[in-house]
Amino acid sequence: MLELAVLGLLHGSPLHGYELRQRLKATLGTFRAFSYGSLYPTLRGMKEAGWLCEDDGNADVVAGAPPLTGRRGKVVYKLTAEGKERFQELLAEAGPTSWEDETFGVHFAFFGQTDPEVRVRILEGRRSRLEERRESVRTTLARTRSRLDRYTLQLQEHGLESVEREVRWLNELIETERRTAPPVAPRSPASHPPRSPASHPPPQPPRERGAP
Amino acid sequence: MLELAVLGLLHGSPLHGYELRQRLKATLGTFRAFSYGSLYPTLRGMKEAGWLCEDDGNADVVAGAPPLTGRRGKVVYKLTAEGKERFQELLAEAGPTSWEDETFGVHFAFFGQTDPEVRVRILEGRRSRLEERRESVRTTLARTRSRLDRYTLQLQEHGLESVEREVRWLNELIETERRTAPPVAPRSPASHPPRSPASHPPPQPPRERGAP
DNA sequence: ACCGCGATGTATCGCCGCGATACATCGCAC
């Protein structure tokens, strides 16, 4: 999970731990934070697995500069070919793990590199996860409403509204996905009949970031 | 933190582990779930600390029934006097730990037993915590908006809206608190005005559940 | 009568993320 995040961030450009963490905070935003206590061990593990390697760019560090200590310089991590492969692999799998609370945000953040079909599957999975929770809250709320204290009730209702809001958000996203890449073209968007039958726009990854 | 939750639940009535967990799920709702892997060790710890004891109610279990096994019966946990004391102690402290994401929900759930002043302090602490996060998201969003991919942007904005929504919620709650229990020290209410003064929303003291 | 099976119930283990902490270097203001 952190693995996916690191793979994704590093897929953009090589980074060192510190900056990696900043990006993690910025990109995943409200979803999770991650700390070095997770990051560095993960990095180590991934290095051992061969997904990434250290890339000191140019070794402009004076070689013998601090001979006293264990030589602490910047360590820049960079994806290997296997790492990129691994990233694609993780992007492609849309299992139950993809729509758990913590994981979903990470997957979503890399939707730009994800296959449209997988996107929809993950969004729908997430939605049904949330709907399930919503129903659970609703029923227990209905059953126990009268027995609840004012504050517990308020907490419960706020939680319920949060879930409902998130479901609406997902609905919009799914709607948009479907309109952008419909399983069956409901209408020709342009004057041309599509040469690719709309089901696979593989060579046309949706609007990435980076170079404008 | 689990400790507070257990103390609070058990303050109502003695429970055994299984039901305790159900209540935990129901009461804390969307906030956290907790699993036995946390619950039982915590229970053990609390028992050792003297906050609670086992109370088998009536030992209507046939004493020698299953002599083959290690004799697994229901274990009902019950607060001791020290436990109740400890609960009050925890309710009274409104430190930074009280308004962290996970902890806040638990504290809030027991606001019915909490001193009004402490309630406001916790709500305000929570709010400023959230405002801080909101500003952080806003600024990084403003700085990097153009460089972000469509999905990352959407994720970011959704997160921001969530935080804003929660701040609004807290504002309402604080407002209500202030109206119900104004900062001016309340005069002795016992005397002759039998009906409440200006403001009489349904609750005056925190309407508890359970035993009337 | 019997079995099966799901709900109830107690308990533990390994994994992993977090927060705190230590240590080191760099750049810049004073």
Next chain:
DNA sequence: GTGCGATGTATCGCGGCGATACATCGCGGT
């Protein structure tokens, strides 16, 4: 030139989670 905050690497202990094992109970099916 010195102190201090940002940058940077790394580890440790704590605590929660999910999976799992094991045990009992009540109920319906055959």
